[in-house]
Amino acid sequence: MRQKMRALMLVAPLLIFVVVTFIVPILSMLFRSVENEIVPNTIPGTVVALSEWDGSTGQPPHEDVYRNLYIDLFKAEEAKQHTRLGTRLNYEQTGVSSLFRTTGRSLDDIGELWQDPLEAIDPNFEEGSFWFEMMSGTGGEGFLEQRRELMAAMSDENMSGDVGFVPSAEIIEMLPWTARAYTDFALWAAIRDGDTVAEEDPWESVYGALGMDLTNPDTVSAINSYNGAGASALQAAAANIDQLPDFGFREAFTQEDEDWGNAEVWATIKLYSPSMTPGYFLNSVDMSLTPDGVKMKPDNQQIYTTLFTRTLVMALIITGSCILLGYPVAWLLANLPMRTASILMILVLLPFWTSLLVRTSAWKVLLQQQGVINEILVWLGFVDDADRLILMNNATGTVIAMTHILLPFMILPLYSVMKTIPPSYQRAAKSLGATNWTAFWRVYFPQSVPGIGAGSILVFILAIGYYITPEIVGGTDGVFISNRIAYHISSSLNWGLAAALGSILLVVVLGLYWCYDKIVGIDNVKLGG
Template identity: 40%
Template sequence: MTVTAITSPDDSRSIKRELTRSLRRRKLQAFVLVAPLLLFILFMFIYPIGGMLLRSVYSPDFARAMPATVAAIAEWPGSGTPPETVWAGVARDMLALQQRNEAGPVAAALNVEMSGARSLVLKTARNAGKLTAPYREAMVTLDPMWNDARIWQAIKRLSSPVTPRFYLAAVDMKVDEAGSIVSQPEDRQIYRSLFLRTLLISGVVTLCCLILGYPVAHLLANLPLRISNILMIFVLLPFWTSLLVRTTAWIVLLQKQGVVNSLLVWSHVLTDETRAELIFNRTGTILAMTHILLPFMILPLYSVMKTVSPVYMKAARSLGANQFVAFTKVYVPQTFAGVAAGCLLVFILAVGYYITPALVGGESGTLISNMIAYHIQKSLNWGLAAALGAILLTAILALYWTFNRLTKIDIIGLG
């Protein structure tokens, strides 16, 4: 005899409510567990990157510092010289800046738009208390540069808090007097060449790491576990040493009177008069960065090579292939995932490297990251630094997307 449990509608609804509460409770527990990580990512990554992207197009500092000028110049079409109300607004704002001792940032911002404007702003701020109506005549008498229409066009461009000028400057472009976007003069074009140099050096470093790291990873993957574990310590040893120490060690090795040059002189490859320039140039940057980033190539390669069974090579040899053909046709294709992961990781790290090029790069080994640091720390042009960083970030994301689409390889999973 079969017994069938009969459940009333109320019992069925009660079970559903309990099940819903249980699922909700589990989701809440899971969220609580991952909440610290989410907060860390939000405040340490997303928020700074969002602030950088915002600063690259939003710059209200000039408008806040010179409110009377911004309000008056909004009605000026931008041709010729502005009306007396704009001159009066500048005079009032200059007096207020001098009283607050804040003329420096305004002068620096205006000097970026027009060379020589810094001294003009500082001079006018110092003498703002002496300016009287009509302000146009008083300011032109103080400095004839105020009669130049370009200075007023620069002020009008700065008066808008939302601006593309930082991105234009980041690709060596500018807005001319007619309002058209044109290239900067050749003697002021630096950022495009820096971007190309950064990509070139990063590519060379990635290639060098692949050439050096592939045989090392192959050796570690095929040696007995006891020996490979000992050798793996030497691969990981650089992570236990300060990056600054490793970089300065290359200065000792590569300088003119350093170990490498002395060894080449001792072996009669070079003479004392022809010692090689290996430091403070592009060569020093490539050598030092290759040494520092090499473990980041070896580890992904090793993780993939360790999963490749030696049976495939034996099968290829048994079918008549020699060692070279078996290695290139059978073994290497199975390690493409590790090659892709290692190359992408090393290239992305190399593009954003800062300390090593700053110490050993010199003029020809400087990367775009060093220029970003310069604008943040010294020139205080944070908008331009943010635009350079945003372009670099966009290029890396585009590179990753393209690379992933072409290779069809899951870089995260290495498979």
């Protein structure tokens, strides 16, 4: 028991180190493949309102959805989050990105449709202090906290702190839209901008929200019997509803961009409103989640299954050619006298120690059409100058260069296994009358299988994760799935898709690792020494 504890104590520091600095970060990265919180976080009200909409009718959703969208988008625009949402949804439906971007720019204009007439009805509405007085009160602490949480989730910022404003419970009940818009404004002004709420002019969305409230007859009658702060201004507004725009927010939005009336856009938003989505995984196997269910992508957009198969097939070819080239060399090294073997070993280790980038560029110099190999062949007259061999910017280039780069990873484990095979077995077999071939094939080879296994698994795993070499010499049909992962991480910024592709790749590798462990045992992997 004490022994066990001691052993565990020895392993523990490293185990903790690897788990904390590697396993946890990787898992959290992979979690992005299903995570979709940006939609419910950025437009929470819209998502809730939209859940009641039936997309199959082909009709755009109810006015309520547009009102929520306006309130949600306005604060998202302040936090510059609406374009991120647009980018996210653009992965699923082309054009949503600009829809959100252009609408984001005109949200103020939409609010002003209500702001201008309201200020004309009662100039008090121009005053920040007036609004503050009207909206403040008691009993709205719970409401404030609720908006604060939503705001924090949306902006991904710490929104804690004193706002210097508590909405009045009475107003919340009487003017629900206005209360939401104003509380959002107050939170943003006080915490994010560090201003005093009472001194700031409210957002345009607050006026729009008041317009929403005033369309409700119950609200109008409540205003008429209201006698708190700002009662006279509100009553004046209620009495002059006819001066406010006679259309709703659906129309306001569709006037800015007709796509807002497109049921398809809304169906996409609804489809991607849960905080988890299988969408990225479906995308990474060339399928997509559409309002009509899971479908294959059109033929001209299918790419990932091709790439996965290609990656696996090419990794197999590379592993195969490494075995073919590595086996004889490892055998030679294992059977030569130590001193000669060590010197030859340097020839194996030297390329291994040369920067990967340098070796890849060396292959470029060798393989290209005006490269060394082609030049020599042309000079010798074996290849016509006009049709030189195409050795790179295709799968051939990737296979050649990667075989070279990974060959030491095959030779070293093979060598260390072969080193342990006693030559006497083979000799015994021969003295019993076996031919050279039989002695090798029936006696020696089976004993070297663990080495082949170790080398293969190493080469195969390393090969499917490579991307720099295929990027440089692979052209179009020699690139791997890792190239796409790298592309989505650094260029298209579709990290969810990258994580999904990576997860699939990782599952494949882990599956292989598991098989290998079952068949050969991971303890048998040896590198040199």
